[in-house]
Amino acid sequence: xxxxxxxxxxxxxxxxxxxxxxxxxxxxxxxxxxxxxxxxxxxxxxxxxxxxxxxxxxxxxxxxxxxxxxxxxxxxxxxxxxxxxxxxxxxxxxxxxxxxxxxxxxxxxxxxxxxxxxxxxxxxxxxxxxxxxxxxxxxxxxxxxxxxxxxxxxxxxxxxxxxxxxxxxxxxxxxxxxxxxxxxxxxxxxxxxxxxxxxxxxxxxxxxxxxxxxxxxxxxxxxxxxxxxxxxxxxxxxxxxxxxxxxxxxxxxxxxxxxxxxxxxxxxxxxxxxxxxxxxxxxxxxxxxxxxxxxxxxxxxxxxxxxxxxxxxxxxxxxxxxxxx
Amino acid sequence: xxxxxxxxxxxxxxxxxxxxxxxxxxxxxxxxxxxxxxxxxxxxxxxxxxxxxxxxxxxxxxxxxxxxxxxxxxxxxxxxxxxxxxxxxxxxxxxxxxxxxxxxxxxxxxxxxxxxxxxxxxxxxxxxxxxxxxxxxxxxxxxxxxxxxxxxxxxxxxxxxxxxxxxxxxxxxxxxxxxxxxxxxxxxxxxxxxxxxxxxxxxxxxxxxxxxxxxxxxxxxxxxxxxxxxxxxxxxxxxxxxxxxxxxxxxxxxxxxxxxxxxxxxxxxxxxxxxxxxxxxxxxxxxxxxxxxxxxxxxxxxxxxxxxxxxxxxxxxxxxxxxxxxxxxxxxxxxx
Numbered sequence: 296x297x298x299x300x301x302x303x304x305x306x307x308x309x310x311x312x313x314x315x316x317x318x319x320x321x322x323x324x325x326x327x328x329x330x331x332x333x334x335x336x337x338x339x340x341x342x343x344x345x346x347x348x349x350x351x352x353x354x355x356x357x358x359x360x361x362x363x364x365x366x367x368x369x370x371x372x373x374x375x376x377x378x379x380x381x382x383x384x385x386x387x388x389x390x391x392x393x394x395x396x397x398x399x400x401x402x403x404x405x406x407x408x409x410x411x412x413x414x415x416x417x418x419x420x421x422x423x424x425x426x427x428x429x430x431x432x433x434x435x436x437x438x439x440x441x442x443x444x445x446x447x448x449x450x451x452x453x454x455x456x457x458x459x460x461x462x463x464x465x466x467x468x469x470x471x472x473x474x475x476x477x478x479x480x481x482x483x484x485x486x487x488x489x490x491x492x493x494x495x496x497x498x499x500x501x502x503x504x505x506x507x508x509x510x511x512x513x514x515x516x517x518x519x520x521x522x523x524x525x526x527x528x529x530x531x532x533x534x535x536x537x538x539x540x541x542x543x544x545x546x547x548x549x550x551x552x553x554x555x556x557x558x559x560x561x562x563x564x565x566x567x568x569x570x571x572x573x574x575x576x577x578x579x580x581x582x583x584x585x586x587x588x589x590x591x592x593x594x595x596x597x598x599x600x601x602x603x604x605x606x607x608x609x610x611x612x613x614x615x616x617x618x619x620x
Numbered sequence: 621x622x623x624x625x626x627x628x629x630x631x632x633x634x635x636x637x638x639x640x641x642x643x644x645x646x647x648x649x650x651x652x653x654x655x656x657x658x659x660x661x662x663x664x665x666x667x668x669x670x671x672x673x674x675x676x677x678x679x680x681x682x683x684x685x686x687x688x689x690x691x692x693x694x695x696x697x698x699x700x701x702x703x704x705x706x707x708x709x710x711x712x713x714x715x716x717x718x719x720x721x722x723x724x725x726x727x728x729x730x731x732x733x734x735x736x737x738x739x740x741x742x743x744x745x746x747x748x749x750x751x752x753x754x755x756x757x758x759x760x761x762x763x764x765x766x767x768x769x770x771x772x773x774x775x776x777x778x779x780x781x782x783x784x785x786x787x788x789x790x791x792x793x794x795x796x797x798x799x800x801x802x803x804x805x806x807x808x809x810x811x812x813x814x815x816x817x818x819x820x821x822x823x824x825x826x827x828x829x830x831x832x833x834x835x836x837x838x839x840x841x842x843x844x845x846x847x848x849x850x851x852x853x854x855x856x857x858x859x860x861x862x863x864x865x866x867x868x869x870x871x872x873x874x875x876x877x878x879x880x881x882x883x884x885x886x887x888x889x890x891x892x893x894x895x896x897x898x899x900x901x902x903x904x905x906x907x908x909x910x911x912x913x914x915x916x917x918x919x920x921x922x923x924x925x926x927x928x929x930x931x932x933x934x935x936x937x938x939x940x941x942x943x944x945x946x947x948x949x950x951x952x953x954x955x956x
Contacts, residue, residue, distance in 0.1 A: 495865070505842060521864070544830075
């Protein structure tokens, strides 16, 4: 199977390309990146071919699928172009910056009979899979409430340019946790209340946010979606869940499998992560769903619903009230 | 020498009583509890007199300070009685069940010119004092985003009254009020709160309670607070605070502890392992001892008490607003 990378705006392209290399039978078609310096550096770093125009990858009949890692606002055009070129698509999260774009992407992939998967690798983290299993087994009884975090360091670059990103830490960090909760509860978010602010960094988008949500199944949850980790923090951020149920409670830290590294080359300690590579596990599943013509493990609709919650959070901030679907 | 009477010989009464062992200028001379065995047992530590009726302690002329450690719904009654009997009063948190009672308690104390403090002991916890020190030193820059956690076991499993909303107010009023007071003390007045939880959904007193609160301060700080009564007796109690600022982040986590004792217990023929965490401190900085010591100092010197009663009333107001926000499912401004 031949897979191309469209854009490396998003840093996850780095780990995706390395993960793809580890999957048997996958051949990497190259990187299409209009920024020549960045694209060539990327191609050189990973030993793959460089194309300035991604259309050159799409017009190659031997290419089966693409991984889209452009800035959020460019997902829609690239996905629709890829679908029309009959390429299966896995697109970086969030699926898009508007519901309309997300829907057009879903429609285009359906019309052209190609897969559309949204990159939610956290589902593939074994501690998170185990968390779902424990909840599914009813070990915690009925779930009462959940306090989740998806913290990060401030990524800078296009992430802080609303025209390209659609927003700041909310649109960047809400979708992962919302996806996990939707996936576990098989229930949609019906109410959202959010607080946000540009509190830490001098940037034009929000860097701090708390989002309170209620699902159709009456479970309530909050999410801290903030770029509040300083540069000196020992890792990029976190994904954690604290879950209270009628029969028990559970604390999950998706990235707790790490040691601590101290080096005189840096002025602070660093986590040395030793757990599974969730990007690799996700991409393997993407390849399998194409090979075996299975339903996408994470659908465009999943991406759209997670995006909807992030947009509801913005609406809640704007109107300063609880937003109901 | 200050002579102290303790009312309530339950969990916190016992904690408080033990503190007096390392306070040389105070002596516990009387203990009252509705359960005679409890008052007798606690009084025996000091060779103090013991009573079933709190009034018998309050009316004793030779008592200077009354330390009230009874359930929340009895606070206002005993504080007002003790104040009217011209005793200085140290009363467990939360101040009262409702705001109006809190005002009456403050009025009674001020009318009788006695010191009156609510035991917001978190202000004396060394890790929370350290958090303020780090903030004040500017090491994290301007504080902006705060997260707190408090809880673990559901106290209603051991003491049923905690499980009744009309007796304890639930976990926000009883437990989260520690964090609320600390945050308001550290960051100033609260502008708005929004809370979700299951206080009004619980059916039985032993049912778990879990509440999540969002809080915005007048100075722009945003906080997220967890109040967790979802565990059983074996769940480890813990508290956490994380403060992210413009330059850095500082976190304290009571689950990181210096000592863990593992015991094997016989339980219905099955050996079970019980893990008991400990964080030993000297009486100098042990928070409950320090709190009582500083309160007694202000009594002796007739100086400002370390936790002003109006601060406790404010924390109560914020807690009640959180609960109201949960009831009406709306963000609410904190209005005095």
